[in-house]
Amino acid sequence: MKYRLTALLSVMTALTSTSVLAFQQDENRYAVPASATAQDFIAVFKELNGEHPGVRKGHARGVCAAGIFTPTDEAQKRFASPLFDNVSLPVTIRFSMGGGNPEADERKGPRGIGIQFDLANNQKHTLAGLTSPLFSGSTPNHFLGLLQWNVKLMRGEATREDLEKYFQANPSMLRSIEWNKGRTPSAEYTSTDYYGIHAFWANTHDQQREKFRWQLVPDGGHEYLTEHDIESLPSSFLVERLEKRLEEEGQISFAWEWTIGQENDPTNDPSILWPNDREKVNVGRVTITQVGGDACTPINFDPNRVAPGIQPSDDPVLPIRSAAYAISFGKRLSNQ
Template identity: 45%
Template structure:
């Protein structure tokens, strides 16, 4: 029971003002707009903001690539230093989410190449997704909806997890997750499988991770008690003033038996790790992220997404959220 209560605060972080509706069974097909509606039911109508990861901090910097034999002639890695726009965020659709709460943190990063093309990386601080496919994930978050009396029932989530084991690894992570001490001290996982194949070269299968060079750090419940609910922006700006804030972009090279399509399953830890480059931030704050849709399927030349159904669903859901946000809905 404690695992599910903690998971509720993580997976459904800051999902307040929820409407009372009946959940949709995971076995039913779901569309991107179903997710948008569900997020709005969980977090209430929040016009003009992102429907997920609503509270965030924009940052800017540069990407210095590290060419690799696995990614020969990739423009992303052969054009020298490139500009970066990043957005760090809190899970959930509440733009006033309490940053002292443990659980989900997100990251979107846009690297702009010399020809104006873009490569977008979108990740979270958990290493596995909460479900093997969109239907399973939708069913899980539907269990967070309140009943007719306005009460959430953790037992429903427990029962759902027993019937849908692909959600268990993420729920277990949520149980142990602390509060991020800073976005600069948080690692982010791409979760999905991608491929690189330039010309006639051998195809490379990989999953990426962004590793903070300041080290990973979380806060205990006691440490958060005297902190402000919006401490993350100030902490990032202070760290930038004190020195470098940087990350290493690393690719785990997949083997034939590693899953291409299931983001709820981690690859073995012994997979070869290849450094793709270094991201260094120069500033934080501002609205430069506002016109950006951080769609993880926007890739530079030579790269392509896998057939992961969760990854495919993200493009459509992000596009709907983007349109609603820019139109003030």
């Protein structure tokens, strides 16, 4: 009897140890990468999109535009930055598709925007935004892991179930997935909101600082593709629609809104939305007057390049973006 009990305990211990080991292996398999560098992102973009010398490594497909920025009286009275000192500023705008494929299908995927504000004394302020308000995870490591799993999927080394397990193991990624569920891409570049995702700080005239997140809201309203549109449209139509709208209306504009954060609203996690009841300030209007041309070619739309009076937050994604953009910029200008 004693022998049988000992044997049974040995079997149970072995089974428990095997289960624990399997759990640990599963947990490690779906953990975020231990590190994430700008070079890691450049390498994984190459894996996903192939070689495209002289093309941006992210947001490869796009179109340039130009216009002006006009600040509101409230912004001029409240915020101490040369962004708001003048009646208007020239801006260079680039609309784009997400990803590094210069032939990306415009019926699918998010849209992006980059804006450079040209201030006096060669000062610049740069925006980089997406059509989703949330980043895919709390850190750049989360996003790198997602891209690496997509590479494995592309190679047949993983399944959709693996990707789902990765999301479940890293819950901060689920917020973006949930927000985007059921949404279709915009029908035009200028018929959707764009979000800065990250938090920034702005100096005020009373020697204080206020945290904010920004959003561009189209004055012409919102319009999104229907399922019929997605099935029937050609893979390229956004530039044609932008040119047609500008020809018909003469100009297209967005309100630039800042959501002002309160003390407990996090600045270091771009996967979390601030509460809906936060104060919103319309700081100005971006008006598009021209489309086309090569003015965007020499511009690196780095969101960390900000005007005096504005500061990036402690968001861990921001420095990685800056470094990756710089590498991409150098490769693009040297035709790599």
